Amino acid sequence: MDALRIVVQTPSANAHDWHAAVAAALPEADVGVWPAMPRRGGLSPQPSAAGGRGSREAAGEGSLAIDYALVWKPPADLLAALAAQHPRSKAIFNLGAGVDALLAMPALPADVPVVRLEDTGMAVQMVEYVTLAVLTEFREQARYEEAQRAARWEPRPRRRKAEFGIGLLGLGVLGTVVAAALAPLGFPLFGWGRTKKALPHVHTYAGDAELLEFLAQEHVLVCLLPSTSATRDLLNHQRLSALPRGASLVNVARGDIVVDADLIALLDAGHLAHATLDVFRAEPLPPAHPFWHHPRVTVTPHVSAMTLVDESVAQIAAKIRRLERGLPVTGVVDRTRGY
Amino acid sequence: MDALRIVVQTPSANAHDWHAAVAAALPEADVGVWPAMPRRGGLSPQPSAAGGRGSREAAGEGSLAIDYALVWKPPADLLAALAAQHPRSKAIFNLGAGVDALLAMPALPADVPVVRLEDTGMAVQMVEYVTLAVLTEFREQARYEEAQRAARWEPRPRRRKAEFGIGLLGLGVLGTVVAAALAPLGFPLFGWGRTKKALPHVHTYAGDAELLEFLAQEHVLVCLLPSTSATRDLLNHQRLSALPRGASLVNVARGDIVVDADLIALLDAGHLAHATLDVFRAEPLPPAHPFWHHPRVTVTPHVSAMTLVDESVAQIAAKIRRLERGLPVTGVVDRTRGY
Numbered sequence: 001m002d003a004l005r006i007v008v009q010t011p012s013a014n015a016h017d018w019h020a021a022v023a024a025a026l027p028e029a030d031v032g033v034w035p036a037m038p039r040r041g042g043l044s045p046q047p048s049a050a051g052g053r054g055s056r057e058a059a060g061e062g063s064l065a066i067d068y069a070l071v072w073k074p075p076a077d078l079l080a081a082l083a084a085q086h087p088r089s090k091a092i093f094n095l096g097a098g099v100d101a102l103l104a105m106p107a108l109p110a111d112v113p114v115v116r117l118e119d120t121g122m123a124v125q126m127v128e129y130v131t132l133a134v135l136t137e138f139r140e141q142a143r144y145e146e147a148q149r150a151a152r153w154e155p156r157p158r159r160r161k162a163e164f165g166i167g168l169l170g171l172g173v174l175g176t177v178v179a180a181a182l183a184p185l186g187f188p189l190f191g192w193g194r195t196k197k198a199l200p201h202v203h204t205y206a207g208d209a210e211l212l213e214f215l216a217q218e219h220v221l222v223c224l225l226p227s228t229s230a231t232r233d234l235l236n237h238q239r240l241s242a243l244p245r246g247a248s249l250v251n252v253a254r255g256d257i258v259v260d261a262d263l264i265a266l267l268d269a270g271h272l273a274h275a276t277l278d279v280f281r282a283e284p285l286p287p288a289h290p291f292w293h294h295p296r297v298t299v300t301p302h303v304s305a306m307t308l309v310d311e312s313v314a315q316i317a318a319k320i321r322r323l324e325r326g327l328p329v330t331g332v333v334d335r336t337r338g339y
Numbered sequence: 340m341d342a343l344r345i346v347v348q349t350p351s352a353n354a355h356d357w358h359a360a361v362a363a364a365l366p367e368a369d370v371g372v373w374p375a376m377p378r379r380g381g382l383s384p385q386p387s388a389a390g391g392r393g394s395r396e397a398a399g400e401g402s403l404a405i406d407y408a409l410v411w412k413p414p415a416d417l418l419a420a421l422a423a424q425h426p427r428s429k430a431i432f433n434l435g436a437g438v439d440a441l442l443a444m445p446a447l448p449a450d451v452p453v454v455r456l457e458d459t460g461m462a463v464q465m466v467e468y469v470t471l472a473v474l475t476e477f478r479e480q481a482r483y484e485e486a487q488r489a490a491r492w493e494p495r496p497r498r499r500k501a502e503f504g505i506g507l508l509g510l511g512v513l514g515t516v517v518a519a520a521l522a523p524l525g526f527p528l529f530g531w532g533r534t535k536k537a538l539p540h541v542h543t544y545a546g547d548a549e550l551l552e553f554l555a556q557e558h559v560l561v562c563l564l565p566s567t568s569a570t571r572d573l574l575n576h577q578r579l580s581a582l583p584r585g586a587s588l589v590n591v592a593r594g595d596i597v598v599d600a601d602l603i604a605l606l607d608a609g610h611l612a613h614a615t616l617d618v619f620r621a622e623p624l625p626p627a628h629p630f631w632h633h634p635r636v637t638v639t640p641h642v643s644a645m646t647l648v649d650e651s652v653a654q655i656a657a658k659i660r661r662l663e664r665g666l667p668v669t670g671v672v673d674r675t676r677g678y
Contacts, residue, residue: 144642
């Protein structure tokens with residue numbers, strides 16, 4: 001049997017870090033970087049660096065054989081190569097939790113399973129980001145900053161925490177971990193998911209029928225949903241209006257879940273107090289977008305939870321070893337459901 | 340035996356809330372507000388509101404008898420009255436955790452025990468404030484705000500958490516609770532106290548001999564010490580210089596622990612990156628103080644942990660009941676130690 005062949009493709013500047021981590025985690029495999037071909041034990045797989053024997057091998061008969069591909073926003077020719085080699089190509093690992101962009105690609109082979117990254121140090125980052133946003137809101141940090149600019153000593157009465165509901169829209173891995181992290185702070189916690197789910201310390205709601213009732217409880221709504229055909233444009237004028245007056249939105253999921261113009265209209269009308277947005281319909285957020293300079297919007301450049309190379313590669317390597325032994329793995333994407 | 344007589348004295352605007360809460364928690368007692376005299380079962384003890392029988396009683400023989408006083412920055416005549424009545428006056432309850440101002444009053448009777456407030460909903464507030472300050476620093480929120488003002492999409496590499504030490508200067512009730520709250524976020528935690536103390540997840544140091552070594556570990560130093568003759572001016576140029584370059588200070592304890600001019604000099608020199616200050620040598624912070632407009636200083640008006648009436652009164656009422664049964668209580672101030 002041929003050696004295991006793995007190809008790594010990422011447009012990010014740290015492609016070499018990914019390659020080196022995969023080669024170290026799976027020393028028995030041939031690991032290459034797309035668009036270079038996989039070469040045996042190669043640690044310098046970029047075409048310009050490969051040279052010599054590796055390059056000649058890459059042009060040989062087995063050069064297109066790929067067992068597993070690790071991808072992020074892959075080019076169509078890589079997907080076409082994987083489709084042509086099925087069933088040798090056994091799985092596509094998406095180098096992120098969100099697979100919406102990948103599933104939308106027409107060239108994605110229908111027969112090759114897609115596996116998404118599960119928590120690999122991303123949950124704790126999400127906990128940090130959401131905790132920071134919730135506490136900034138609860139402690140009225142923006143008002144204190146405004147008072148400081150005017151050198152005004154203005155203590156404000158403490159807000160009633162028992163009335164400061166935090167709503168987690170989406171109760172997957174991240175929503176569950178965020179709920180567990182917020183519970184010790186004493187906020188009333190609410191959660192909404194597609195299907196009913198019981199979580200400690202969280203009053204949960206499920207399905208379309210209970211969405212508006214859920215929204216009516218929240219002082220801060222935290223969006224943690226995947227982007228699917230069912231969630232796109234979910235937070236429109238009607239749904240955002242269901243939040244109580246003075247509520248805030250935190251979006252750490254996907255930009256297309258929120259209807260930008262509706263959010264801005266509700267901020268301008270004073271129905272919503274603030275929005276903390278880490279994700280946008282177009283990224284980078286275009287310089288002319290009104291979010292940048294809106295006084296009630298905090299913009300961060302999609303940094304709430306970054307994919308961490310070592311943790312991600314360890315997870316993928318463990319899954320590849322299971323698949324090679326014929327065992328099932330978690331995180332396989334249900335394409336009907338969209339995540 | 341006379342009914343239990345309790346007097347409540349607070350300069351705050353919510354004196355009536357305090358009185359009502361004490362009267363409700365100890366219905367068997369006469370509760371009054373200083374400078375009005377205690378009157379039997381009075382719920383409207385202000386001189387103008389008391390009237391009728393209560394007022395006549397207040398002028399009677401037993402009118403100065405006080406078993407327990409609940410005070411905040413008390414006037415000298417109240418302290419003199421308590422001194423004169425000892426041993427009938429059995430304890431002075433300070434309506435805050437910090438007793439430095441009370442202990443500094445010459446009129447404070449030497450024989451009447453002073454009991455400070457222990458955690459009454461203050462610890463969770465401190466957890467909120469410190470968590471917010473630490474995450475703001477770790478997540479480089481100030482840089483993202485600056486980028487937003489310029490409409491610049493500039494994701495920054497994630498800081499290495501393993502190298503982001505958080506130092507808790509003071510390991511009393513608050514320091515202990517703050518450590519427990521920060522532990523799940525994964526920061527390396529260090530703690531310093533007067534005497535050696537073991538805490539889970541915290542590398543602890545003790546005494547003057549280990550202070551500089553402790554300071555050298557911290558990316559964020561959180562001051563949670565009481566103000567005593569041993570801690571006043573503790574954070575001077577020498578000690579603040581022992582923090583690594585780029586470190587930040589959070590002071591939620593007392594303003595006189597920090598030497599303002601030394602802190603500003605180290606911020607200006609770039610040795611320290613930021614200071615988040617909730618307490619000051621003079622409060623309100625004078626309008627001309629350089630902290631207000633310093634670009635690397637965040638000022639909040641002593642709101643990190645506010646005394647909560649209901650929780651505080653429940654604690655004091657429970658202690659009064661124990662004292663009346665001859666049982667010991669916690670939180671009795673050691674005047675030699677200063678807290």
